[in-house]
Amino acid sequence: MLSTQQQNFRTARADSRLVPQISVDTELLAGYSQTAGAQFTYRAEEEIYGEAEPAEFVYKVVSGAVRSYKLLADGRRQIGAFHLPGDLFGLEASDTHQLTAEAVVETKVVLLKRRSLEVLAAQDVQVAYKLWTAAAENLRCAEQRMLLLGRKTALERVASFLVEMDDRCGAKGMIDLPMSRRDVADYLGLTLETVSRAISQMRSTGMLRLANARHVELNRGKLLNAMDA
Amino acid sequence: MLSTQQQNFRTARADSRLVPQISVDTELLAGYSQTAGAQFTYRAEEEIYGEAEPAEFVYKVVSGAVRSYKLLADGRRQIGAFHLPGDLFGLEASDTHQLTAEAVVETKVVLLKRRSLEVLAAQDVQVAYKLWTAAAENLRCAEQRMLLLGRKTALERVASFLVEMDDRCGAKGMIDLPMSRRDVADYLGLTLETVSRAISQMRSTGMLRLANARHVELNRGKLLNAMDA
DNA sequence: CGACGGATTGATCGTGCTCAAATCATGTGG
DNA sequence: CCACATGATTTGAGCACGATCAATCCGTCG
Incomplete structure (x- = not known):
């Protein structure tokens, strides 16, 4: 089911303003190791949790990729975030999840009981403070995405996406997309047709090259011009 | 310059899942009253802070309305949130603002030094915890808006907006819009033309009535059907 | 090799945008 | 009080970008 290229998508996270899930790891995982350090592997396409389910756990991606999304009644889907190795997700303040999370490819995560995290936060100001900055960082990414979704053209959106993925992955200019x-x-x-056409157009204008559909080599200079803010 | 209807837009906030800015008031304002309680009034259209400016203050709307937005280089604008009486805004984890904030109409705010809030949060777990839930609540609203911006039709967007405003204002079914x-x-x-057309269409199908362009009376039942999730 | 799913490309359609004009509301000065 | 100016809103006509429907193309795996 899985292509090797998909399985190999586990590059180190680079520092970036665009990264939606944050690395509060240090403090959080200090507490984390005390409480529940279960590692778990989800198969590709497997659901991790559903929207409106009780938020029992917080997750950290070890390898693979996760998509968090919302659905409308008729099946229209909006993916709110992709979670890549190093990212935390499922970290709600409310007691139910706000989105559905699924593994895009085979994905390893470590689990932390939300309850114990809250206890930790209630005792340790550092942890509580980190929770805030984590949420605030996610909020900043969401604000950036609202600008994209509300006001950018198809070409600008795809360019922004590719640059974001490049920033979040290891080798600059070389991206292995885990998602379709x-x-x-x-x-x-x-x-999907519009995305494909945008990529084809970028290829024809030298903004990028494709080794195959999932492996993209960027010409960041040209791409950034097409992107706007 | 200001119509009386605009000046009168200061209804109490109702509880709602859609409210973007949260009421962490209790704890925060406990600390707030100790530190800096300056009240300030901005004229209509006046800038409160600019994107990328140092985030020196946190604000709470007393009366009026505020818009927070981002711009692209060519002037395209995406408003990330409207802040109504009772809402906090300008509460960033980073040391610079991520959006520009402007008064929509004449607006009274109370100011709190961000620095003192951080000091407070570092001492008091309750405050730090409230900061987290505040940011997380904003994030949830942003996720909802991403679904709207990415996947809803014009009619659905306007319907969702009107219901949101109705939820955030006092008298149910009666909205005084402060914004153009x-x-x-x-x-x-x-x-703006598409918004106008959507409202006209809703009027012709009995979803709402207009006393004037800014005063809307909703038929929530019919409206919610047109809205989807 | 053939089958399958994902991606690309093509042709046409439609929603929402653009450009433009008419209408309405509010405020000003005669 | 009314005529007029101004700005916001509504409405109209035509267009364009991205969606939809459909036909290959390609890579992977049986």
Whole structure:
């Protein structure tokens, strides 16, 4: 089911303003190791939790990739975030999850009981403070995405996405996308055909090259011009 | 310059899942009263702070309305949130603001030094915890808006907006919009003409009535059907 | 090799945007 | 009080970007 390229998507996270899930790891995982350090592996396409389910755990991606999304009644889907190795997700303040989370490819995560995290936060100001900055960082990414979804053209959206992924992955200019064109489309508020056409157009204008559909080599200079803020 | 209807927009906040800025008031303002309780009034259209400016203060709306937005280089604007009486805004974890904030109409705010809030949070777990839930609540609203911006039709967006405003205002089913059609459009990722047409269509199908352009009476039942999730 | 799912490309359609004009509301000065 | 100016809103006409429907193309795996 899994291509090797998909399985190999586990590069180190680079520092970036665009990274949606934050690395509060230090403090959080100090407490984390005391409480519940279960590692778990989800198969590709497997659901991790559903929207409106009780938020029992917080997750940290070890390897693989996760998509968090919302659905409308008729099946329209908006992916709110992709979670890559190093990212935390499922960290709600409310007691139920706000989005559904699924493994995009085979994905290893470590689990932390939300309850114990809250206890920790109630005792340790450092942890509580980190929870705040984590949420605030996610909020900043969401604000950036609102600008993209509300006001950018298809080409700008795809360019922004590729640059974001490049920033979040290891080798600069070389991206192994773990997700399908449909996932990208649902992340950017487009259709998969429009995403494909945008990528083809970028290829023809030398903004990028494709080793295959999932492996992209960026010409960041040209791409950033097409991107706007 | 200001219509009386605009000045009168200061209804009490109702409890709602859609409210973007949260009421952490209790704890925060306990600390707040110790530190800096300056009240300030901004004229309509006046800038409160600019994107990328140092985030020196946190604000709480007393009366009026505030818009927070981002711009692209060519002037396209995405309003990330409207802040109504009772809402906090400008509460960043980073040391610079991520959006520009402007008074929509004449607006009274109370100011709190961000620095003193951080000091407070470092001492008091309750405050730090409240900061987290505040940011997380904002994040939840942002996730909801991403679904709207990425996947809803014009009609659904306007319907969702009106219901949101209704939930956030006092008298149910009666809304006094403080903002122009252009502001609404930039909040919903549409043009002002499309917003106007959507409202006209809703009027003709009995979903709402207009006393004037800014005063809307909703038929929530019919409206909610047109809205989807 | 053939089958399958994902991606690309093509042709056409439609929602929402653009450009433009008419209408309405509010405020000003005669 | 009314005529007029101004700005916001509504409405109209035509267009364009991205969606939809459909046909290959390609890579992977049986």
